[in-house]
Amino acid sequence: MDFSLSEEQQAIQATFRRFADREIRPQARDLDENPRFPKELFLQAGGLGFFGMRYPPPEGTGADIVTYVLAVEEIARGSLAVAAACTMQSLMGTYFVHQFAEGELRERLFLPALRGEKIGAICMTEPNAGSDLGAISTRAVERDGRWLVTGQKTWVTSAPVADFFTVFARTDGASAGEFTSPERAGGAGGHSVPPRKDAKELSIFLVERGAAGLAVGRSIEKMGVRASLTSEVSFIETPATCLLGERGKGMEYLRRILAEIRVMTAALAIGVGRAAYQDALTYSKERRQFGRPIAEFQAVQAHLAEMAVDLEAARRLTHWAAWRSDQKMQNETEANMAKLFASEAALRVCDRAARVFASYGFANDFPIQRYLRDVRFTLIGGGTSEILRGNIAKGLK
Numbered sequence: 001m002d003f004s005l006s007e008e009q010q011a012i013q014a015t016f017r018r019f020a021d022r023e024i025r026p027q028a029r030d031l032d033e034n035p036r037f038p039k040e041l042f043l044q045a046g047g048l049g050f051f052g053m054r055y056p057p058p059e060g061t062g063a064d065i066v067t068y069v070l071a072v073e074e075i076a077r078g079s080l081a082v083a084a085a086c087t088m089q090s091l092m093g094t095y096f097v098h099q100f101a102e103g104e105l106r107e108r109l110f111l112p113a114l115r116g117e118k119i120g121a122i123c124m125t126e127p128n129a130g131s132d133l134g135a136i137s138t139r140a141v142e143r144d145g146r147w148l149v150t151g152q153k154t155w156v157t158s159a160p161v162a163d164f165f166t167v168f169a170r171t172d173g174a175s176a177g178e179f180t181s182p183e184r185a186g187g188a189g190g191h192s193v194p195p196r197k198d199a200k201e202l203s204i205f206l207v208e209r210g211a212a213g214l215a216v217g218r219s220i221e222k223m224g225v226r227a228s229l230t231s232e233v234s235f236i237e238t239p240a241t242c243l244l245g246e247r248g249k250g251m252e253y254l255r256r257i258l259a260e261i262r263v264m265t266a267a268l269a270i271g272v273g274r275a276a277y278q279d280a281l282t283y284s285k286e287r288r289q290f291g292r293p294i295a296e297f298q299a300v301q302a303h304l305a306e307m308a309v310d311l312e313a314a315r316r317l318t319h320w321a322a323w324r325s326d327q328k329m330q331n332e333t334e335a336n337m338a339k340l341f342a343s344e345a346a347l348r349v350c351d352r353a354a355r356v357f358a359s360y361g362f363a364n365d366f367p368i369q370r371y372l373r374d375v376r377f378t379l380i381g382g383g384t385s386e387i388l389r390g391n392i393a394k395g396l397k
């Protein structure tokens, strides 16, 4: 087995490592304390080709998933909030537009989005449809040759600054109440993808900022990833620019990218975990108690060792899932395992880092408290741990 990275992969990793160290890390605290969309960093990420990594040339660079997760890990080490916004743009915010938008739409929206100049958002979650996307009640109806979207979305990353929205809506014409049974259980999502027949009636629409009846609410105040802005978005008979793909195939299309979203989220978790680990390692050598560096105490060494093992194991699982995807091998279970393990491991790592820092880990002057707040996002986005455990268990033989 060959675990080594190619020269090209190492070069891309080094590029994003520099970007994180020189550009992102110095701003991370300020972005957390004064949350705002990191527009300049976004443009820089676009300039480095980050948003086009997963799209084939000539529009993108066509990097494989292993290379992509190396870049994601580095950006997340700089700031999980910046990484959350950037990865949303590089996958879900642009994916369906890349797959299905044609002609001038690609010129007008997709290509500028790859440069970080236009911003794409994904609207799946609703107040009553989180893990259970089968409960989506936003509707789209066709009238005079146009699709009109009506409904309420929430937790939409980058919504306050987004130029275009990819919106999941029902096109079956049934009433919303029919689809909200509490016993509906998770399928593939985490967002979960319900195996029911009515799931066929979810379709995907492109809606542009400025469309009539579209309103972006105020940003939701969050405990972590605060510079990755999230808002409610409402639609009242809002004309969609177009239907993306075929009517009723929304869930099928979503399934095609779920494993990649999970592998990517695992890399986000490893990135923030690594930041916490490296800070703790450095601090343990500098902080002296009882006449010697605390790194010489076995109890502190045990924390550092467990952190290193957790991160290494998370990285192996994540690269394994990414590699399988690059080889076109089935990788759903591997992606679920990688995301579950990496996010839970990163939470443990950030917690151990706080113990090594003790009171200083509790102080806002040090980033440990931010890592602890931020890392919790990786347990939710891309599928909660509970949903993932359920999915993994279903696939056990």
Ligand SMILES: Cc1cc2nc3c(=O)[nH]c(=O)nc-3n(C[C@H](O)[C@H](O)[C@H](O)COP(=O)(O)OP(=O)(O)OC[C@H]3O[C@@H](n4cnc5c(N)ncnc54)[C@H](O)[C@@H]3O)c2cc1C
Binding pocket: 088, 121, 122, 123, 124, 125, 129, 130, 131, 132, 154, 155, 156, 157, 158, 184, 185, 186, 190, 191, 225, 230, 377, 380, 381, 382, 383, 384, 385, 386, 387, 390
């Ligand atoms: C920072 C952030 C950014 C986000 N960005 C976006 C975005 O850009 N676009 C978007 O559409 N959404 C976004 N989301 C929403 C995210 O995808 C949902 O929060 C996620 O799907 C979980 O839904 P929920 O929070 O409503 O939890 P719920 O689904 O209500 O879950 C509540 C609890 O019940 C458990 N649970 C639910 N169903 C099951 C089941 N079948 N089996 C076992 N346990 C279960 C969950 O694991 C959890 O513990 C974002 C969320 C966050 C926190």
